[in-house]
Amino acid sequence: MRTIDLASTSLRELNExxxxxxxxxxxxxxxxxxxxxxxxxxxxxxxxxxxxxxGSVGYYVAGMNKQANxxxxxxxxxxxxxxxxxxxxxxxxxxxxYAGATGRGGMLVVEGNASSRCGISMKGIDIVVKGNxxxxxxxxxxxxxxxxxxxxxxxxGDSIYEARLFVRGNVKxxxxxxxxxEMRDEHLALIDGLLHRAGLNGVRPNEFxxxxxxxxxxxxxxxxxxxx
Amino acid sequence: xxxxxxxxxxxxxLEPRLGELTSVMLSTMCERGPDSAGFAVYGPAHEGNAKIxxxxxxxxxxxxxxxxxxxxxxxAEASLxxxxxxxxxxxxxxxxxxxxxxxxxxxxxxxxxxxGEAIEIYKEVGYPTQVAGQFDLAKMQGSHAIGxxxxxTESAVTTMGAHPFSTxxxxxxxxxGSLSNHHNLRRELVRDGMSFETDNDTEVAAAxxxxxxxQGLNLGEALQKSLDDLDGFFTFVVGTKNGFGVLRDPIACKxxxxxxxxxxxxxxxxxxxxxxxxxxxxxxxxxxxxxxxxFWER
Numbered sequence: 001m002r003t004i005d006l007a008s009t010s011l012r013e014l015n016e017x018x019x020x021x022x023x024x025x026x027x028x029x030x031x032x033x034x035x036x037x038x039x040x041x042x043x044x045x046x047x048x049x050x051x052x053x054x055g056s057v058g059y060y061v062a063g064m065n066k067q068a069n070x071x072x073x074x075x076x077x078x079x080x081x082x083x084x085x086x087x088x089x090x091x092x093x094x095x096x097x098y099a100g101a102t103g104r105g106g107m108l109v110v111e112g113n114a115s116s117r118c119g120i121s122m123k124g125i126d127i128v129v130k131g132n133x134x135x136x137x138x139x140x141x142x143x144x145x146x147x148x149x150x151x152x153x154x155x156x157g158d159s160i161y162e163a164r165l166f167v168r169g170n171v172k173x174x175x176x177x178x179x180x181x182e183m184r185d186e187h188l189a190l191i192d193g194l195l196h197r198a199g200l201n202g203v204r205p206n207e208f209x210x211x212x213x214x215x216x217x218x219x220x221x222x223x224x225x226x227x228x
Numbered sequence: 229x230x231x232x233x234x235x236x237x238x239x240x241x242l243e244p245r246l247g248e249l250t251s252v253m254l255s256t257m258c259e260r261g262p263d264s265a266g267f268a269v270y271g272p273a274h275e276g277n278a279k280i281x282x283x284x285x286x287x288x289x290x291x292x293x294x295x296x297x298x299x300x301x302x303x304a305e306a307s308l309x310x311x312x313x314x315x316x317x318x319x320x321x322x323x324x325x326x327x328x329x330x331x332x333x334x335x336x337x338x339x340x341x342x343x344g345e346a347i348e349i350y351k352e353v354g355y356p357t358q359v360a361g362q363f364d365l366a367k368m369q370g371s372h373a374i375g376x377x378x379x380x381t382e383s384a385v386t387t388m389g390a391h392p393f394s395t396x397x398x399x400x401x402x403x404x405g406s407l408s409n410h411h412n413l414r415r416e417l418v419r420d421g422m423s424f425e426t427d428n429d430t431e432v433a434a435a436x437x438x439x440x441x442x443q444g445l446n447l448g449e450a451l452q453k454s455l456d457d458l459d460g461f462f463t464f465v466v467g468t469k470n471g472f473g474v475l476r477d478p479i480a481c482k483x484x485x486x487x488x489x490x491x492x493x494x495x496x497x498x499x500x501x502x503x504x505x506x507x508x509x510x511x512x513x514x515x516x517x518x519x520x521x522x523f524w525e526r
Contacts (some may be wrong), residue, residue, distance in 0.1 A: 058500055
């Protein structure tokens, strides 16, 4: 296992080392110490690595991740796993604004709470949050799944396209064009699979409610002008 | 951008380390605001004594003979402690207004940074670590401190445009964001007797809070009212003689993270600012909610 201490190695050196790793690398286990809120820790990784970050990080941890399994043993600042392509990012603590924003694939698991704009403009990523999510989450969310064990803040799913939102707790308010939808067997199976992949249990799929697009704002229609 | 740090001490045993801890916090926020920096320190207050923090464009010339001149005008003993381009003028509390007037009329070249029983404000153009070093922030003591690193958006990079802004006795405010209705609000506040030193949007927010406190509201109530009357992006950290408040606008784009232990409440624009605090690993750490007033008093 490679251990990199950010108290003595620069962030740039760390990320360069990680970027050099390719599919066949033998160095698959990485441990990063003393991140102390640094930005962009383990951003841009494109190899099947297991990376443990021991502490809290700042902006953009694991941004653009491809293939890697990254675990943050602490909390993360804004933009955690932003634009993730594949792989899995687990944050043991809380995440700040726009976690998983624009993500195209892979899975982000937040074991604490996520603040505002979680999953904004998500495009295929799966996000599972064990706590609550803040306001304007899943704004303009296009595809992918957002599963929330706790509550959602104001304007959930505003201007949403085809992403699926599953919330177990209360939703403070729904955004424009976001409505509650019927839970069918296929959705229960989907949640079951997501929970399994996230390694989380203790909740049942039928405890969640489903929200998604009313599909009224896809194309501009003058009759809907008040809804924009 | 801009960076904010704040430390409100609950356990008096930590008070001797206020400046040292604030200085470390401020140094982590340099990239967020490399233009200029400033900080308010609430030091030990002495009964019956008031302090005015002054800044001079030419300190050697402008501070020379100032003590004698002011003492003469106010008819009481004044003393001056110089720190680089700033100096703290101490006068009997009942002579504070007279001293302010004497400074205004007789020494217009001096800028008043703050006045009150406990507050001292130091701010300058320059890289934040250099500004903190210039005033020996690390050696300062007290009950609470608020620091700011500025990346200017709304007005010029000048000493007076740096934060914190103080618009009332022992009050100060720092801001990350930008206000969009500050011109209108400034006109209304001027009509109601408030005065302004700069064209800065943050000064309007500070004056607004002072105006509300003047009306008899406490800090928490004043902050609550500001949600109705201020339009724009903001994360504010506000200090009073014995209080410390935090407020974010309803959209809450501007970052904020807080930590609380038995010893202190701390604010940072980012976690980096809190990472060096004692006991941070076991502190309660959270992101302040949008449009929610937080304030502590002791």
